[in-house]
Structure formats: C-alpha cells, structure tokens
Amino acid sequence: MAESAPGRSRTLRCAIAVLAAVALYALLVPALAGTDPRLTDFAAADLPPSPAHWFGTDFSGRDLFERTAAGLRVSLLIATICAVAATVLGLAVGVTAGALGGRVDGLVMRVVDGVNALPHLLVGIVIVALYPGSVVAVIASIALTHWTQVARIARAEVRTARTAAYVEAARLAGASGPRVTLAHLVPAAAGQALVAVVLLLPHAIWHESTLSFLGLGLPPDRASLGTLLQDARAAVLTGSWWTLAFPALALVVTTLAVAGAGAALRDRITPPLPQRAVR
C-alpha cells in the first residue's frame, strides 16, 4: 500500500498510544478495584451501564468494567506467550532449513506446506478437545499452527544472508557452521521475527477467544475475553446488549491496535518494494 512515510509513523504512534491505554486498563483496573472480579452479587445482576457500573453487570452481578479488564489481561498474556512460542519455533525451523539447505530444506518446506493445508482452528479444536481445560493445550494449539509463516520468512532471510559477503568472509576466516548460524544468520532473521511476534498477536487473541467462546478453551475461573463473550451469548437473548458490546469492543480495539502497530513496524523494517511491482 502506497502510504507516505509521515502517515505511517502517525499510524504507529496512534497504535502505540491505543495499546498503552489498553494495557493500562488491563493492568491497573483489576489492581485498583481491589475486589475479586469472580465474586458475585445477585442483587446487582444484569444491570445496564450506569455511573456505578460503567459497563453494566453480568448475569451474576459481577461488574463488567472490572471483568473485562481481567479478561483482557488473561487474553493478552496467553496471546503473548503463544506469539513468542510460535515465533521461536518458526525461527528455529526456518533458520535450520535455510542454513542447511538442500534435502533438509526441501523436506522442511513440505512439512510447512502440510501444516498450512490444515485449517488452524480445526487443529486447535482437536488438540484442546483431547486435553480439556488445560491452558498449556490452548497455548500449544495456537503455537503449533502459527509457526509456519515465521518459518517461511526466517528461511527466506537466512537464504539471502547466506550468500552475503560478510557471511562468506566469516566462513573463509574459519568460523564453523553452527557459529556462522548463531552469530550471523539468526540476527539476520531477528528483525523479521520481532515483526512476526507483533503480527501474530491478534491471531492468537482471536484464536484463544474463539476457543474459549466455543467452550473449549480456558477453564471458566480464568475468564478471558472469549469466556466473557460466551456468557454474553445467552445474555444477549434477554436483551443484555452490554455484556456483548464492551468485551467485544475491548477485543476489537486491541486487535486493531496491535495489527496496526505490527503493519507499521513491518513497513519500517522492510525496505519499501519497488513501485509497480507485480505481486
């Protein structure tokens, strides 16, 4: 997309500001409120938004302003772990394939094709179904399906770096294969890996919330945004629109901001493509 440089940096600044606000909300509200967001108060159940409860209350009287913050915190934490795990896995596979080349490379890329052929959420559902209620399974199900893009990018970066003069020079100076890989090839792919973490975050948030929404993700006592939205599913039928609106808003704002930051960061790190390049 042909966007001017100042426009891009404005996008990045906006996205980071929104993200900071979201993070402050998720971190500070549960801490400042001082109440356990899991405590119920049936006298105050199903209240619409008011000065006392900004986001209203849910079917068992829990304040949604606090609950959304707590859910956002869980979702963000899980998503970050997933994104980092997927990136590390993808980086390891991609660098290995790119550095070794030849037959290993071909085989690894076939595996990547195979994993890509599977619908991600399906794999997630199957893994989570076999390990019900396990947080590790949720994380693994996301990390195991999202590493392939990172592997592709890392492999491409490494293959370019492998033929660069400085790597050639290191090799001629007698550096061993693993040493060249660690000292030169991994750093070459590191910038893209950072971008990958950020770009994977919204996917991970989506995935986790969808799994939790379907009743397959996190156990109910660790409410994530997906769990809140699962509660909302029954509540909207009786007209409690706020149980859906505010957690959904938090979800959408967070993913939009992260995706915006990721895209701006990617544009900054990768040199702009020559104009009018076909594909």
Added chain:
Amino acid sequence: MTITTAAPAGTPPVPGRGRRGRGIARMCLRRALFAVPLLVVVSLALFALAARSPFDPLAGYLGDRYTTVSTADRQRLADELGTGQSWWRQWASWAGHAMTGDLGYSRAYAQPVTTVMAERGPWTLLLSGVALACAVLAAATLGLWAARRAGGLVDRAVTVSATLVQSVPPFVLSLASVSVLAVGFRLFPVAGLTDPGADPSLRQVSRHLVLPAAVLALSLLPWLVLSLRQSLRAAAESDAVLGARARGIPESVVLRKHILPVALGPFTTVVGLRLPELLVGAAVVEEVFSWPGLAGSLVTAARELDFALLAALTVATTLLVLAGSLLADVAHALIDPRVGRDG
C-alpha cells in the same frame, strides 16, 4: 505457484491449449499424490495424540455410564472394542474400516458417522455455498467500484470498513447480529433451521438462512475485497493497460480484456486459500445459530469427545481444503496463461 515473467524473445509466451491442458492434469496428479501421505500423517498424528492425552476412549464410549460400570465390565469392553491396543494398531483398524466406507459410530449423535455426515453435510453446503456466492458477488462489486478511482472517497471508505470488519471475529459478528437484528428488531429468527416443529419448507429455511449466511459472507468479505482491489490496481497500472489506453481502446474493452483476466487470477487463488477460513467461520456460525450442519458438529464432537466423528471430520476437512486450493490453482491457470503449473 510461480509466475514466469518475461519469456525470452522469439519463443511464444503462451503455450498451446493442448500443452496447458496436460500441464494442469499433471498438477492435479501431483497434488493428489501429495494428499495421500498428508492424510495418513494427519490421521496418524490424531491417533497418537489421542493415545497420549488424558482422554480415555472407554469414557468416550460409555459417556455418563462410565462411573457406574464395574471394573471387570470395563476390562471386558476394552478387550472387545480393542481400546487397550497400541495406537498404531487402532489406527490401522480405523483406516481399514474407513477404506470400506465404515467410519465408526458417533456417540454424540447416536448414529453411524456416515449417517451424520450424509444428514448434516448438505446443510453446511447450503450455508457456506450461499455465503461464498454472496461474498464473491459483493466483493466483485465493491472491489470494482473502489478500483474505479484509486484513492477516491469510495476506495477509502471500502478499505477502511473492510479493515474494520476484518478485525471483528465471526463469533462477535454472529452475536451482534443476533442481538440487534433478531432480538432488538425481531426481523429474523434467532436460531435453528425452522420454527419449532415446522417442516423444513423453502420459506422456513430461507428465512432462517438469511442471518447466518449474511454473517458468514460478511466475515469472508474483507479479505476478498482487499485482495481484489489490490490486484485490480496492479493490473490497471501495468504497461499492457497503459499501452491499450494510449492506443485509444475504449475503457470498457480495456477493463474486460486487459484488466479483469489479470486481476481475477489472484482473486480465485484467494478464494481458494480462504476455504479453511470459510469452514472455520461456518463452524462458529453454525454453533451460534444452532444450524444443523456438519461444521458445527465438529464443535459438538470436540466438546463431547466423540472421537469417531472427530477423526472423520478432521480427515474430511483436510481433504476439502486440499481440493479447494487445487481448484483455485486450476482456475487461476485457466484464467491467466502466464501462470505456471507448480513449476
């Protein structure tokens, strides 16, 4: 997918019809050969994972009765069902039965898996077919409209709203549409295939289809619009189009003969690549709207640990996705003669 650019001067850039046909046939064969090991690996991985998980197949078989059955009876059942065997032996027996068309018995629906698939499959086909058709039509309309003036008001509005919709998960879209259109304004029924007790007549089903199909189409739309807009723009800026315009060829002919064939190629690929997304969206939408389709029963199978159905659906989905991407590549190769057939 490789685009062979700049054929050397002197050689014909486009191979003859016959050679292209044979190339496409070879691509189909190669993909089919790739599919077999992939399906074997996927199903093997599923069985291995199930064997390592805390999931007890006997608990899956017995359901609620698991706690009331004596240990001796459990042992007898395990011997009879062969659940005590190693996972690869179980896989071999499952694969052998699958070859003869016996996919096992679904506990969640108390029916053979093949019956479940035959009964629920058509509803998923109906829902996702209608949604895909609507999404492609809407994407073509919006994409062409936006591409008429790059950077114009329409273009910006379409891009911004597509980006916004893209960031709303399908399940939130479903819930929001239920909350506003079905509960708030009572325009459409909340869920189900028909009103309670009513026969699945055309009127009933179409009234119940509107909301889920619209949500599914809307969740697919952003990707399609954005990619079509991008490829239309790239095609419109190409030298061929510049040349055609310079020769004074009418704009409508330029659009039909120069821009669309080039731009529609990547578009068909995107449609094919979005098939997994369509399935995932269908699973979520069917679950929210209680649509009696196959995609939604995947969620049920997972929640109730119905392993026979889960295994069959996993393999079937993988197969469907492979077929979809092959179909898209064939269509791309047919539309755009420059596209190679897997190198």
